[in-house]
Amino acid sequence: MSYKNFPMVPRVIFGRGSFNQLNEVLAPKRLGINAPFIFLIDDVFKNNSWLKSRIELSYDDKIIFVSSKEEPKTSQVDALVEDIILMSKERPSGIIGIGGGTLLDLAKAVSIMLTNNGEAKDYQGWDLVKNPALYHVGIPTISGTGAEVSRTTVLTGPEKKLGINSDYTPFDQVILDSELTKDVPKAQWFYTGMDCYIHCIESLTGTYLNAFSESYGNMALDLCKQIFLEDNLSDLESQEKLMMASWHGGMSIAYSQVGVAHAMSYGLSYLLGTKHGIGNCIVFDHLEEFYPEGVKLFKRMKEKHNITLPQGICSDLSDREFDIMINISLGLEPLWENALGKNWKKIMTPQKLKDLYKKM
CATH class of the missing domain: 3.40.50.1970 (Rossmann fold)
Structure with a gap:
């Protein structure tokens, strides 16, 4: 091997x-x-x-x-x-x-x-x-x-x-x-921090998981929970911890891969120009089927920080536009395989992906 x-x-x-x-x-x-x-x-x-x-x-x-x-x-x-x-x-x-x-x-x-x-x-x-x-x-x-x-x-x-x-x-x-x-606007801080959180969830629940990814992913996830759910951190502690969470989250996917949220977010970004962090959040909010615990915690963090995500960004798209997003997204095979296993194509059909995008 x-x-x-x-x-x-x-x-x-x-x-x-x-x-x-x-x-x-x-x-x-x-x-x-x-x-x-x-x-x-x-x-x-x-x-x-x-x-x-x-x-x-x-x-x-x-x-x-x-x-x-x-x-x-x-x-x-x-x-x-x-x-x-x-x-x-x-x-x-x-x-x-x-x-x-x-x-x-x-x-x-x-x-x-x-x-x-x-x-x-x-x-x-x-x-x-x-x-x-x-x-x-x-x-x-x-x-x-x-x-x-x-x-x-x-x-x-x-x-x-x-x-x-x-x-x-x-x-x-x-x-x-x-x-x-120190001067990052709050919404931006949340969306980019959630990029890290979603890295961890996708890495830790994926089929590519190994001890290397897992150890870094768990460290980053633990830091994200402290930063986004606890009340007793100073701004300085929060900034230092998020910097380390970002590093460990990046290390976690070095030896594994991300998953459904990133694959779908790439489609949004390509077609609509949606920025990566907010795109991940918009998608992840609808992925209970794949990441039940992760999405539950995400919704708690969103509520705690009074974040309202854009709604209906896909509501006026034509079938052709949906097809463009679906093709971009399904082209990211390693991400889907990590998320859903070798038979991912049977699970994530173009129609199923379209139905998911329609919720956004």
Whole structure:
């Protein structure tokens, strides 16, 4: 039997205020005065002097502010790569992604596409990347997606929503500074935190489960319960715990897989542009049949934090639009197999999936 040999993020700094060490981390990685560091930063920080003042730019280093209002697209990756090539005298020393899952995924994808030919859409799938990525650093400013630790970068392409899953995708360095998450709006905090919670439920109840996934999944799930159900946590404790839950949740799916909610959420995202975290929540709310205990607890968390999910987002869709979502979703075979076993196609028929989408 052959076992998966997964790469881990080799270097991690954890701690409140650790963002201040970024400059000393980057200095030895600089390849020359004409090889800039490129900072891809969520544009919510465009007018945030608290964050910008702590990034020391040298030589030709550049900050590119990127909107995270929409899910990352392959065309967006290609455009960023082209901009970076045009603005740099030499191949950059590295790419630094600062933001939520969208920015972290873009940073991973751009670092891959700067060393591999073609377009980002050519690499959507498993193990298609041939050359090691450029040095890349991930600094999350919101916790939950697990993008800081995963070996995928999830992109919406012209034909599908699918990750660039490869051994070259994970970051070379991650900085986990919970202070960067202090201004996240409440709804966003909940949706992204629930992405982590749903990772755990899908991993822990899946057919791919093993002791590796289970130990990380249980740690992340326990942290999520503390953060979203207990009353006695300070903001600081909650921020630190969610940062660790996100990390462990990402580790949990490294050696297993996600399930029904993620597979269906990809369909919503591809067709309607629904953001990943809220899409997972909209779907998971209707999945009692597959995750009875998990959904029950989710509803408790939703109630406790006064979260009202959008309703009726699929109510006006045509049959053709439903078919697009169904095809995108059913194309994610490993997710369905993890959730429902080898005979998943007998359980999750296109009609059954359509009926589920119609509830949303």
